Each structure stands twice: as structure tokens, then as C-alpha cells.
Amino acid sequence: MESTSPRQLPYTVTVRRNPHRRARPQSTPATAAAGISIPSCTVPKVPFPTEEILSMDISNSKPDPENLRVFLRIRPLLPSKPSDKRSGIAGDTKARSKNVWPQNPANKNAARDQKRKKNPNAEVCVKVNSARSVTVSPPTALQEPNRLKSEVYDGFSRVFSPDSSQEEVYEMMVKPLVDDFLRGKSGMLAAMGPSGSGKTHTVFGCPREPGMVPLALQHIFKQIPGSSTESLRSFYITMFEISTERGKAEKWVDLSPNGGEITMQQSNLKGLQEIAISDARQAESLIAQAMQKRATATTNSNSQSSRSQCIINIRGVAGNFDGGDNNQANDVVLSIVDLAGAEREKRTGNQGARLLESNFINNTSMVFGLCLRSLLEHQKNPKKPMQKHFQNSLLTKYLRDYLEGKKRMSLILTVKSGEEDYRDTSHLLRQASPYMEIKFNNAEDPSNIPNKRHIQSLSRTEQHKRIKLTGSDSCVIEQEKSIELENELSKEVAQRICEVELSGCSKLGVDSSEGERNHIITKNFAKAVWNVLKEYNKKLKVADNEIQHLRESLITENTRYLELEKELKDIKSYCTCSHIKANADQASYYDNNSTPERLDYTPKKDQYIFSEVQGFGCIDKEPDIDTTIIQSQTEKQFDATVKSSNVGEDSASCLGPGNTDQWNHQICEGLCGSGHSVEIEDSYPNVDAAGLMVNSSESVVIHRKDSCSSVELGDLLSEEDEESSDVVYTEHCNSVDRQSRLDTSYEALHFEKSERRVLPSSLSPRNVNLDVKNETEKSQESFNFPTSPKEYVATKKCNTNDMPDSEARVDISTKPEKPKRRLLPASSTLLRNFSTLDIEDDNEKTRGRKKSAAEGRTRTQGSISLVRLLQSNLRI
């Protein structure tokens, strides 16, 4: 797996927990034809790891989605003032103070201030844990009755402590947005928080402490001379608010110097003045004028509480400002939203119009929060559609793209740290802290990915009047652009897209286009595929080496097989008759050099031959010994049926007592002349005469008589032409006492005729007593007969190739096998009759015995006569 187990790829991706079961390796056609299976070395088929490739982590190809950045700023505890008035802001404080309830909170605030002076940290509900975490603790008075506990909120992009300055907040929160804006990336910053928590202070600030907008403008125009912002050569600013008229309806108000009420058509604001800005000072002046127009009111929470949602848009345009060639397709917008703070009726004590405003403000804040919550839930569970909460307020309608995650935005949460502000602070953090999980996966960049909607919006935007500010006073209203200009802009947009894709764009690190992202994905995928192919190439090389090794092994095995086959043929050739005939000369060599050692060259075969020779004795050796009967050694071995394929086929030796030598010699010569070898043992010179009959193919039955030795060669000639190599030795010495000396009178050593046998026998004279046992022992010592069963079996196997095991078994204790009946030719019958000396007594001698098949035959009169004649002629 895993199989040999496949190698792990370098970009290992766990694709299969349970590796696929691999099919058994199938033998190739070549090996199948050769009948050779190579299971262990067969290279398993490995499927192409498509899943692995697809599951590879190509981290560089897809940037991590950007989360919604949520900041938290804690307003410091401020000493209460009888009347909070901001310089430069016109307000009817007298009129508003009438609506504030309770009418005179000064006494209450004074007591609180004294308490705070004694212990500034005693009444703080928010404590900063770290740069990203805060703990909100309920006041002591609320802990036990309401069972409130401290809450820890973590994960903020940044937590600004009460001591943090505007510059610090700007550097950490707004400056990145401005930098992105200058690089062509739009963004929005929205300030949320309860009333009086410092939203307006953070966004706009005051002359001593300028807020984010003035600092951003200073940053923008300060960076223009540099090279990094040369792409954005002109900027425009729009300022407007969403307020309510007596709480009944929302309205758009243009906060520009000459602005008025505007309307919204679809997603566009009709009548909104866009003021071109050339420097930071000009822009700050416009902001100041806008703040004077903004609706504010005095509440118990804030002496100058904002009663509307204020939006500031700074649009950057590429190209020359003065030339009028505004390429709005590449516009980027930096939006800063100052939301009206949610208010609690009990705390604010609003009544009448303030109360209606408060409801509008709270409703807008609620819808704004619902939109973000819906976006978050949709991102967590895509099956859950986003609710269209944005339709419930003008603010959310305008900020739809941001609230649906299509554009990047940031949130700054402002809270008050006083213990009386615990509920507002806790509510805001519980509501807004989950927004940190919102991701901008499909954030569009209108500067680089223009779409139809964007172009349409641009065309509509061009219809608006533009206010060109050459100073603090002058303004120039630009004429409407024609449709032809729109087409030209579209062409230029297309060219710009091509340039960005081809040149790689200098903004690659910041804003990778879709084409570049696809290119990176394709590139990494190609790398992954290339690595996989390299691994497979290595595997193929290893497999080739194994195949080569197996081929060499196969060749070696074939060669070895051929050698073994050749050896087997040689062995078979040794076991055949023809081979023995071919080795007749070697047998003669034994005749002349009959030493036991030399007979061992083919021990399994020649031992038997030698045993026969041993039993047969020699014709011309030591005539003083009449007869030596050498039984084949180990009567027990040869008493049973011994099958041998080679023994006795060709060897024959005849011994005859005295006057029978000549005849026997003739017999021997006849046998030898017929191609049979005669095995003559020299190691037994005392053998005087013996009746020896060797059957070349089948069997020889020797009957010893007192008068003379007679040899019955009944089967000799009859089976001469048979090619059977099996020889069965069967020796039955029915009348011989193996433990006693042989009686001088010949006892018939009757060897029952068996199918194949050679019975070594020798006839000794009457006066000669021969200890058969001694001879047997001597022969065993002299010759290497297979005395052990194992050796015997080995010998048997060597000599009887075609013999069944059942026939090859040696059963010593069992009865001798009955000779099989055979039809003998006439010559065999004749010879057998001839070998029977006592014709008349034949029937009497066989009386009481088990009649053999041959003896059972009736002789014809002619054969009897012929036998008598031969006997008389041969003087037997």
C-alpha cells in the first residue's frame, strides 16, 4: 500500500486510508508460456494518483482568505461636564437640554467623579488583557442579583487601551487601509459603539486630536509626491449622511458645502456632489464644513451626540487630474462610516423627537448587525442563504457589497469603560465579536476586476456633477460625459486588464488577479505532476532491473533444466538393455579383472551382476573342488523378490561338473555369442564345477541332480529377445538347510521359476562340503551388495526404472510368488525337456511338490525321444 508496497511519493498526501486491494499479479504471456510464475517479482500496477495530485496542497496558489478586521477602542473615563460643547460646532444646546432626562444629572455625575478620583480603576468594567483580548466584568452591584460573570473577548485585530492616542490608532488600524487604497485596493472602516463611546472622536477627532479621516487625508496627499502613489493622481471626496425626519423616514443628506437632500436610485445616489481634492488642508476644510451640517443633539450620554449615520468616501482616480481624462474604471474608494451610537432609553432619557431618532439609530445599528450575522452564518453554512436584511435600511442598502462580503471592510468598536456602561459594552462585544470570523473570500477589487455592474455605476457616476475645488472657495462643475467617452473608457479598461495580465503587474504581491492566480495554480499543479512522473520513472527503472534479473534467472534455470534432462537421459540410457549391451565389453573387463572394487563403477547395477558371477563361479578355476555352491549372499535378501532391470539380462555363466564343462562352455559361448556377457568371478577359484545358468532376460531354473548337473534353460531362449530390464531374483532353497553343510548327495536346489530371476547356483561334488553360510558371509564381505534396505531400495530404483513400487518391494517373509504361466516356444520347451535328465522319474519327483507350470506340461513323445537322443549323444 498500501503492495512490494508502493513507494510513497514526495508530496505524500494520504489519499487512501485503506489502500485499494491490489489484484494478484498476473503472469505475463511470456512467463505463462514458459510455465513460470514470478509472483514475488512481478511489478504491481499502480494506478495514477489522480486523487493525490488533486489533494495536494498548493498553498501559494490560493491566498488565505482575509478575515474581517475588528478593532476595539476603549474610551477613557472622562470627568463629567455640565455641558459638553465642541468648539466650532453649532448646536442648540438649550433646546436639546430640554429633552434630556433627568433634567439635572450634575449632582449624580459629581458624586461619581469624586469616587473615580479616589480610585480610578475601581469602577472600570473593561480591562485589557492583551493587544487582542479584553475582559468585561460586571459591576459589583450587578454580579450577585443577576449572576453576571466576567466575560473575556479575544481575537481582536487590536485592542486600543484608553491611553492610546489617535496616531497610534491610525497607525495600527487605518494606515493599512490607506496604504491599500493607495495601491488600488478599496476598503471601508466603520465605527460602531454605544452613544458617547468615542466613535466620532475616533473618526473625525478634534483640532487638537485629529481623527482617522484627517490623518488619512494627510497620509494620502503626503504620499502623492512619492512613487508609490503615482498611479492615483486625483482624488474626490463625497460626504453625506442618513438621518431621519421625526423618525418616520430616512433621508439622504449631502454634507458637501452646497449639498442638499439627495435620493437613491438603485445603488446610486442621485445629486451627490463629489468634490475633487488636491491637498489635505482643502479636504480637512470640507470635512469641517460637513461636520457642521451633520445632525447632532445633546443627550444624557453625549452632549453632542450624532443623530445620523455619516459616510465619507475618498475616491482615488488614476490619470491626470487636470487633463480631465479620468479613468474611473481604475477607481478605488476608501470609505469611513461613523454610525450613530445605539442608545438605551433609560440612560438617555430621550423623549419625543430624540426618542424617534434613537429608535431609528438603534434600528439601523440592528440591521447593520443582522447583515453581518447573516453573512457569518452563510459562510459557516453555505446551504443557509443570506437574509436580505440590507433592504431594511438605507445604510445597509448602500453598504450592501461590504455587508455581503464582496468588499473588504474593517470595524472599530468603541466602548466606554465605566461600570455604568457595562451593559452597553457587554452587549456590543457579544454582538460584534463574532464578526471577527467573517471572511472575504470573494472580495472583489473593482480596480482590477471591472464588471458590468461596476462600469454601469461608473457611467452613472459620471452623470453627477463634480465639484472641482481649486481652493477653499472655488469650485468647478464638470460637464456630463458622453456615451462615446464611456466606450473609450471600456476599451481602455480592457487594455489595462491585458497589460496587468501580461506584465505581471507591479501590484502582484498585493492584489493578484484571477489570471495570475490561475497561472500560479497551473504552475504548481504542473510541478506536482512532474514530481509524480519522476517518481514513476524511478519505479519503472527499478521494475526494469527486476525484470532483467528475472530473465537472467530464467535463462539459468532453463540451462539447468536442460542439463538435468540430459543427465536423466544418460541415466536412462544406462538403464536400458542397449546400454548394457554396449557395456558388454566392460563386463568382459570384469571377467578379466574381477575385482570387487572395479565393479563398483556402476554399483547399483553391477553389484547384482557381480553377485550372479559370484554365485556362478568360474569354469576353469580350481578343478579340485568339485562343486561350490555359492548361494547368492544374503538369502534373506534374495529369498524375496528382487527386481532389477539390468542384472542378469546379459550375463551368464555356466559351470558344470567335470564332464559337463564342455557343454557348459558351449552354452556360455552361445550366450556370449548372442551378445550376452558372461560374468566370471575370479575371486572364487575353488569353484570346480557348477551348474550355472544365466537367463538373459527372464529366468533360469537350475535343478541339481546327484548324477550330474542339469541346467534347465527353459526360459532362456524363450525370453531372449525380450527387452525387459527387470529381473526378479527369487531364490527358494526348499531343500537346502542353510545352517548345515550341504549334503554330498545333491539335494535339489529347487528354485522355483519366477518371472524374472537369475539363480546363482553351483553344484559341488559329493565329497565336498561347502559351508554355504561361510561362503555367503565371504561374499558379503567381498562385494558391495546392498545389505541395508535403504541401499537395496536405492539399488532397486536405479535398476528398475519402469517398475512399479509394488513390484519393487521386497518381501522376505512372504511366500514366494507363484510363477506366471507363459507360453513358451518350442525351443524353450525342448531345452527344458533336455535339461530334465530323469525323464521317467519326472513325474515321481514332482510328486508331492507343488507342480510348476512347466512341470505340469505333458511332454510329447517326440520330445522325449529327442531328449533321450541328446542325452545319449552328450553323455550327460
Ligand SMILES: Nc1ncnc2c1ncn2[C@@H]1O[C@H](COP(=O)(O)OP(=O)(O)OP(=O)(O)O)[C@@H](O)[C@H]1O
Ligand atoms: N479617546 C478619547 N479620548 C478623549 N476623549 C474622548 C475619547 N473618545 C471620546 N471622547 C470624548 O467623549 C465624548 C463623546 O465622544 P463621541 O461624541 O465621539 O461619542 P460618540 O460615540 O460619537 O457618541 P454618539 O454616538 O452619540 O455620537 C466627546 O466629548 C469626546 O471628546
